[in-house]
Amino acid sequence: MNILMAILTLGGMALIAGIVLAVASRAFHVEGDPMVDKIDAVLPQTQCGQCGYPGCVPYATAVASGEADVNLCVPGGERSMLAIADLMGVPPKEVEEEAAVPMLAFVREDECIGCTLCIKACPVDAIIGAPKQYHTVIEDHCTGCTLCVEPCPVDCIDMVEKEQVLEEWTWAAPGKRPSVPQTLHKDEENHAASTV
Amino acid sequence: MSEFALILLSAVLVNNFVLTKFLGICPFLGVSSKLETAVGMSLAVLFVMTLASTASWLVQKFILIPFDLMYLQTIFFILIIAVLVQFIEMLIHKSSPVLYQALGIFLPLITTNCAVLGVALLNVQQEQTFMTSALYGFGSALGFALVLLLFAGLRERIDKAPVPDAFKGSAVSLITAGLMSLAFMGFSGLVKV
Amino acid sequence: MLPALFERFGLNQLWPTGGFPGGVHPPEHKITADSPIIELPLPPQLILPLKQHIGEICAPLVEVGQHVLRGQKIAKSQGYVSASVHAPTSGTVVGVQDHAVPHPSGMGRPCLMIEPDGEDRPDESRAPISDYRNEDPALIRERIRMSGIVGLGGAVFPTFIKMLRDQRHPVQTVILNGAECEPYLTCDHRLMLEHAHDVLRGMDVIMHAVNAQNGVVAIEDNKPDAIAVMRGAIEAAGMDNVEVRTLPTRYPQGGEKQLIQTITGKQVPEGRLPLHVGVLCQNVGTAKAIHDAVCLGVPLIKRVVTISGDAVPNPANVCVRIGTPIPFVLAQCGLEDLNDVRLIHGGPMMGERLPRTHVPLVKSTNGILAFHRQSLYSEQAVEEPCIRCGHCVEVCPAGLVPNELAWHCRNDQFDRGQDYNLFDCIECGCCSYVCPSHIPLVHYFRYAKGQVAKIEKERAFAELSKARSEARDNRLAREQAERAARRSKVRKQHAPAADKAAKTAEKKTDEGKTGEGKTEAVKKEGDKA
Numbered sequence: 058m059n060i061l062m063a064i065l066t067l068g069g070m071a072l073i074a075g076i077v078l079a080v081a082s083r084a085f086h087v088e089g090d091p092m093v094d095k096i097d098a099v100l101p102q103t104q105c106g107q108c109g110y111p112g113c114v115p116y117a118t119a120v121a122s123g124e125a126d127v128n129l130c131v132p133g134g135e136r137s138m139l140a141i142a143d144l145m146g147v148p149p150k151e152v153e154e155e156a157a158v159p160m161l162a163f164v165r166e167d168e169c170i171g172c173t174l175c176i177k178a179c180p181v182d183a184i185i186g187a188p189k190q191y192h193t194v195i196e197d198h199c200t201g202c203t204l205c206v207e208p209c210p211v212d213c214i215d216m217v218e219k220e221q222v223l224e225e226w227t228w229a230a231p232g233k234r235p236s237v238p239q240t241l242h243k244d245e246e247n248h249a250a251s252t253v
Numbered sequence: 254m255s256e257f258a259l260i261l262l263s264a265v266l267v268n269n270f271v272l273t274k275f276l277g278i279c280p281f282l283g284v285s286s287k288l289e290t291a292v293g294m295s296l297a298v299l300f301v302m303t304l305a306s307t308a309s310w311l312v313q314k315f316i317l318i319p320f321d322l323m324y325l326q327t328i329f330f331i332l333i334i335a336v337l338v339q340f341i342e343m344l345i346h347k348s349s350p351v352l353y354q355a356l357g358i359f360l361p362l363i364t365t366n367c368a369v370l371g372v373a374l375l376n377v378q379q380e381q382t383f384m385t386s387a388l389y390g391f392g393s394a395l396g397f398a399l400v401l402l403l404f405a406g407l408r409e410r411i412d413k414a415p416v417p418d419a420f421k422g423s424a425v426s427l428i429t430a431g432l433m434s435l436a437f438m439g440f441s442g443l444v445k446v
Numbered sequence: 447m448l449p450a451l452f453e454r455f456g457l458n459q460l461w462p463t464g465g466f467p468g469g470v471h472p473p474e475h476k477i478t479a480d481s482p483i484i485e486l487p488l489p490p491q492l493i494l495p496l497k498q499h500i501g502e503i504c505a506p507l508v509e510v511g512q513h514v515l516r517g518q519k520i521a522k523s524q525g526y527v528s529a530s531v532h533a534p535t536s537g538t539v540v541g542v543q544d545h546a547v548p549h550p551s552g553m554g555r556p557c558l559m560i561e562p563d564g565e566d567r568p569d570e571s572r573a574p575i576s577d578y579r580n581e582d583p584a585l586i587r588e589r590i591r592m593s594g595i596v597g598l599g600g601a602v603f604p605t606f607i608k609m610l611r612d613q614r615h616p617v618q619t620v621i622l623n624g625a626e627c628e629p630y631l632t633c634d635h636r637l638m639l640e641h642a643h644d645v646l647r648g649m650d651v652i653m654h655a656v657n658a659q660n661g662v663v664a665i666e667d668n669k670p671d672a673i674a675v676m677r678g679a680i681e682a683a684g685m686d687n688v689e690v691r692t693l694p695t696r697y698p699q700g701g702e703k704q705l706i707q708t709i710t711g712k713q714v715p716e717g718r719l720p721l722h723v724g725v726l727c728q729n730v731g732t733a734k735a736i737h738d739a740v741c742l743g744v745p746l747i748k749r750v751v752t753i754s755g756d757a758v759p760n761p762a763n764v765c766v767r768i769g770t771p772i773p774f775v776l777a778q779c780g781l782e783d784l785n786d787v788r789l790i791h792g793g794p795m796m797g798e799r800l801p802r803t804h805v806p807l808v809k810s811t812n813g814i815l816a817f818h819r820q821s822l823y824s825e826q827a828v829e830e831p832c833i834r835c836g837h838c839v840e841v842c843p844a845g846l847v848p849n850e851l852a853w854h855c856r857n858d859q860f861d862r863g864q865d866y867n868l869f870d871c872i873e874c875g876c877c878s879y880v881c882p883s884h885i886p887l888v889h890y891f892r893y894a895k896g897q898v899a900k901i902e903k904e905r906a907f908a909e910l911s912k913a914r915s916e917a918r919d920n921r922l923a924r925e926q927a928e929r930a931a932r933r934s935k936v937r938k939q940h941a942p943a944a945d946k947a948a949k950t951a952e953k954k955t956d957e958g959k960t961g962e963g964k965t966e967a968v969k970k971e972g973d974k975a
Contacts, residue, residue, distance in 0.1 A: 059321070062322070063325055067325065067328070067332075070312075070316075070332055074332060074335075077336060078340065081339075081340050081344075082343055091350040092350055092351075092354060101911075102907075144351055144354060146290070146357050180918065181911050181914040181918065182914050198911070200911050223547070223549060223553040225900075226549075226553060228892040228893045229893065230890075230893045231829070231886045231889040232829070413853075413857040
């Protein structure tokens with residue numbers, strides 16, 4: 058009798074608990090994975106595919122589902138990695154490939170044959186031109202992903218270092234030597250000599 | 254009224270669950286690396302512990318004692334705690350996916366958190382009334398939250414501090430926890446419960 | 447909040463000297479206080495950066511080889527926040543090229559090079575507005591805008607923008623900033639002594655332009671002669687709504703927000719302008735420039751600069767054409783050899799060390815300090831750990847906690863830094879000055895501010911790239927759909943027989959469907975009946 062009572066009470070309790078949880082899971086149902094958007098937001102959106110996924114959203118999806126590592130984004134560098142590791146709650150991992158200095162694509166126009174292959178390859182529509190016309194890169198929109206270099210049949214696209222301008226200069230951390238361009242003017246010394 | 258105040262004070266400071274009774278050490282070390290997650294964990298534990306202590310008191314009073322099922326105490330309490338934890342897990346998943354991700358395995362592990370079960374069992378042992386047991390649960394959770402937040406703040410700071418290489422990481426965290434425990438022993442003369 | 451609380455209980459006297467909190471009093475070293483302003487000769491070449499102000503860069507109006515007159519506009523402002531550039535003397539434009547400018551980066555900017563012809567012929571197209579009191583304020587403001595006047599205290603913010611007559615925020619008080627709290631610098635001091643009348647008229651122009659009721663000339667009490675001269679000049683001019691206020695000598699008394707707090711007792715709230723508390727603050731040098739522009743028709747082409755420091759044999763206050771190369775100015779003061787000499791652009795507290803010496807003097811240059819390398823403190827100081835003495839907290843005029851802030855900035859925790867109000871830091875250098883551990887606190891804050899701006903910019907670029915990439919994906923999908931539709935159409939035209947067969951098949955199924963629909967409808971009606 059006592060055993061029966063115990064089974065009944067425990068069973069009853071478990072049933073109530075089950076109903077409560079079923080209702081709660083219906084009420085708090087989560088659509089999709091909100092982590093994807095959050096991870097996507099900290100990626101640099103170069104859509105370069107260096108992570109092995111065809112773009113930033115696919116990589117974010119892969120990270121959120123746990124199948125990709127947090128340290129695959131090369132252009133994002135350490136900062137993206139740290140942000141993703143932080144979101145995922147996993148220990149940070151070193152980014153294996155060193156993020157290069159910001160680059161821009163540049164089309165050598167004399168050699169361009171106007172094949173439009175690079176235009177098709179650009180993930181952010183930063184190359185303009187038409188068939189049989191010179192193509193050129195919109196500097197302000199180029200992410201430096203290098204995806205246009207490979208398709209060019211005449212190899213007329215170079216990756217050039219993004220020119221550093223004074224407006225974008227920021228203070229280096231104390232203790233680190235600031236990067237002062239040492240040869241801005243060849244004739245500076247002559248100037249100094251003539252004016253002093 | 255002064256009795257309630259004493260219970261609260263005793264649960265938060267004097268008989269702190271983590272630093273004096275050494276219960277709930279697992280989340281104390283597990284989720285204290287960042288202040289944000291520590292806040293989330295504290296709120297979750299506050300919710301679970303308060304409700305668990307009241308619910309377990311009700312179960313004890315109206316089911317276990319009348320039907321003479323005291324030997325099923327542990328399984329009943331675990332059931333209640335598990336339901337509460339599942340519930341809060343869904344709640345957090347819905348409201349804060351980042352916190353959900355950050356708490357990770359430690360969220361479901363509240364189920365087996367000895368502090369939560371401990372407060373339920375202690376309530377029964379000490380034959381508290383409904384109000385005092387609720388207060389005891391709340392106070393204990395508050396004490397847990399207090400030390401968790403303090404510890405998380407300290408760890409965040411230590412993480413960036415120039416610590417000798419041999420002590421980096423968990424070593425210095427454990428030393429910090431020990432020192433905190435010593436400090437909390439100082440409260441032992443505050444009230445007598 | 448604390449000052450407000452004090453005021454509420456009538457305890458504002460308890461607040462230190464009724465002004466801003468904190469501050470320091472470094473040794474003054476005002477060795478040039480008694481040397482009159484010397485007019486310097488024209489240099490062999492002038493270098494005029496196209497951007498000497500906060501805001502948009504200017505567009506050159508002249509071509510290489512063109513002859514220009516003194517005061518002729520040679521570069522026009524682009525955008526609202528901008529200030530045009532004028533030729534400091536008559537001569538020939540010999541180049542438009544990148545040249546190093548006085549900037550801590552040592553990098554270059556587009557500059558106009560002018561070779562003076564030595565005749566110094568003026569451009570007389572701009573007539574003086576002598577009767578400015580009866581002139582439309584908008585016209586005066588336009589004149590100030592056209593004259594390329596910027597704040598000469600060092601911030602170089604275009605002056606005309608501050609002189610807006612805003613119905614919602616009327617300006618009650620115009621404050622003329624003659625505090626000159628930086629050590630070594632004496633250019634504003636000498637300007638007040640020698641051109642008191644012009645400075646006051648400039649102030650009168652400003653007061654008329656913004657319709658202010660009263661004016662305050664703020665001078666620190668270490669310049670009693672300037673106070674006496676300004677008082678005399680005010681009396682002589684009969685300006686009864688203007689008073690001279692003596693301020694305690696305390697750095698950074700001349701900071702805009704600090705000065706306003708000392709004089710009016712009001713704090714300019716975070717992220718707001720002095721305009722919002724009914725105050726307009728202008729440097730005495732700016733007032734002189736406004737006088738020259740309005741009453742004489744001369745745009746901003748020269749300014750007074752203090753040349754000082756232990757490496758300068760004859761320290762002096764000099765009146766220099768803007769664009770004069772700094773080595774030329776130093777040579778005039780007896781310093782020829784710039785090896786082993788460190789140049790500081792501005793005062794010793796807020797100024798920046800120049801990594802390059804061959805740079806022009808610009809509108810923001812209020813002082814050039816030359817020191818022997820070994821006498822510069824920052825050359826020898828080695829950063830040591832913070833000992834939490836709290837000195838930096840005591841002296842911070844913005845009420846920040848510099849040691850905590852620097853901790854977060856050092857560890858690249860910029861979000862935390864912003865929680866500690868990183869952007870309220872005015873970079874006055876008080877904290878670095880008092881730190882016994884030689885921690886370059888301000889450097890950390892400058893670094894963090896730069897990083898925050900950089901991150902923000904990268905984020906904006908990422909957003910743009912994302913939008914472009916999404917737009918491209920959408921376009922590709924749409925094109926593909928269109929192509930598919932076209933292809934099926936073409937196929938239909940080419941194979942009419944097959945098409946017909948397909949169509950009849952489709953019709954059949956359609957009919958079947960409609961038939962079913964009908965029967966269902968009938969059924970439903972039947973149910974209803």
